[in-house]
Amino acid sequence: MLEMKNLSRAYYIKDKGQKVKFQALEKFTLSVSDGEFVVIVGPSGCGKSTLLDILSGLYKSDTGSFNIDGAAVTGPALDRGFVMQNYALFPWRTIKKNIEFGLELKKIPKDERSQISKNFINLVGLSGFENRYPYELSGGMKQRVAIARALAYNPSVLLMDEPFAAVDAQTREHMQDELTRIWQSTQKTIIFITHSIEEAVLLADRVVVMTEHPGTIKEIINIDLPRPRNSALVRNSAEYAGAVSEIWNLLHSADASLDSSAL
Numbered sequence: 001m002l003e004m005k006n007l008s009r010a011y012y013i014k015d016k017g018q019k020v021k022f023q024a025l026e027k028f029t030l031s032v033s034d035g036e037f038v039v040i041v042g043p044s045g046c047g048k049s050t051l052l053d054i055l056s057g058l059y060k061s062d063t064g065s066f067n068i069d070g071a072a073v074t075g076p077a078l079d080r081g082f083v084m085q086n087y088a089l090f091p092w093r094t095i096k097k098n099i100e101f102g103l104e105l106k107k108i109p110k111d112e113r114s115q116i117s118k119n120f121i122n123l124v125g126l127s128g129f130e131n132r133y134p135y136e137l138s139g140g141m142k143q144r145v146a147i148a149r150a151l152a153y154n155p156s157v158l159l160m161d162e163p164f165a166a167v168d169a170q171t172r173e174h175m176q177d178e179l180t181r182i183w184q185s186t187q188k189t190i191i192f193i194t195h196s197i198e199e200a201v202l203l204a205d206r207v208v209v210m211t212e213h214p215g216t217i218k219e220i221i222n223i224d225l226p227r228p229r230n231s232a233l234v235r236n237s238a239e240y241a242g243a244v245s246e247i248w249n250l251l252h253s254a255d256a257s258l259d260s261s262a263l
Ligand SMILES: Nc1ncnc2c1ncn2[C@@H]1O[C@H](COP(=O)(O)OP(=O)(O)OP(=O)(O)O)[C@@H](O)[C@H]1O
Pocket: 011, 012, 013, 022, 024, 042, 043, 044, 045, 046, 047, 048, 049, 050, 051, 085
């Protein structure tokens, strides 16, 4: 069980020589059950990555708390795997060695590590690239390595920040199916950020819609589509269309309030 309570974070930016406070995230409160798939959507700059950085343990919140199974999170740990928005691969490690990083930390023997990394390299369609370095890959390929690295050491919580954004459409559909399959078979808890409303509805148990600055929860939509979800069938259903349009309207009204406040 993940419990986020009143998480806030401000950045201090310099404006004409003055230090100005910018409230990126404000009083974000959400409980996520074990095995739940939660997708977060919201306008660009509303604080989604800031939230995920706090959940990963890489950054601290200014206020509030984040607990996993009742214990406060104080830093990164192997219970959480994360895919950052900018891939964050280790440039000095090959693809295989990047994917095996968490497995090394978990002291998994070499042969087993190789077997696991091979499976995940296959899964993300990068066979033949094992010994390449990140700088030798395209953006979409790097993103797939980051996904494989997060999945390989089998963390119980996956934090994913627009993981499929730089991936081509066909691979994206394949990765959505694979992620759902892995999630269902390993009962992970997933927090997933996307700008695609369709992707959110297809994947989520609940979609959290965030407000524009300062970022907080605007509304939470339950997605009651049956599982396993066959994407072709789901896309033709009235429930799917209804949820997509409801979320679109929520995001659109956020834009409208921004427009009017800018006048
Ligand atoms: N290190 C920083 N210093 C100052 N401001 C920052 C910093 N990081 C983020 N911000 C600001 O905080 C706000 C939230 O940023 P964040 O990256 O969390 O947004 P986001 O919702 O992930 O956006 P996107 O959808 O574009 O990825 C933005 O307005 C951004 O300009």
